[in-house]
Amino acid sequence: MIDRKIRILVAKPGLDGHDRGVKVVARGLRDAGMEVIYTGLHQTPQQVAETALQEDVDVVGLSILSGAHMTLVPRIKKLLQENGMDEVLILVGGIIPEEDTAALLADGYADQVFTPGDSLEKITGYIFEQFKAASGS
Numbered sequence: 001m002i003d004r005k006i007r008i009l010v011a012k013p014g015l016d017g018h019d020r021g022v023k024v025v026a027r028g029l030r031d032a033g034m035e036v037i038y039t040g041l042h043q044t045p046q047q048v049a050e051t052a053l054q055e056d057v058d059v060v061g062l063s064i065l066s067g068a069h070m071t072l073v074p075r076i077k078k079l080l081q082e083n084g085m086d087e088v089l090i091l092v093g094g095i096i097p098e099e100d101t102a103a104l105l106a107d108g109y110a111d112q113v114f115t116p117g118d119s120l121e122k123i124t125g126y127i128f129e130q131f132k133a134a135s136g137s
Contacts, residue, residue, distance in 0.1 A: 008059040011039040011048045013072045022063035028120035049079035064094040073109045
């Protein structure tokens with residue numbers, strides 16, 4: 001695996017005001033051994049990208065229930081790239097229709113999309129698997 005804790009930024013971009021689920025996910029990530037930074041509600045894409053840069057994170061997890069994922073995720077991806085954070089894993093969670101999931105993945109805006117009902121084990125397992133593969137283990 002990697003020789004340090006995986007650092008993950010969990011953010012709620014946009015106007016969505018519901019954060020119970022993202023707090024459960026953040027706690028699950030922490031309990032799995034990751035270092036979690038949670039930004040809170042109503043973050044702009046610029047705030048998310050700036051926090052990711054300042055915190056030197058490995059993963060950005062975006063929780064979006066508002067339906068604005070097709071606007072917010074590409075914008076955040078672009079801002080991360082502009083800041084030299086091309087290798088950051090981008091995960092999206094929330095109410096994401098299947099056709100939008102396919103587009104986010106196919107266009108390279110997200111590395112994985114999780115929806116309600118996906119288990120914490122599935123989320124943490126995916127993250128650990130990506131870092132295991134990247135390290136060649």
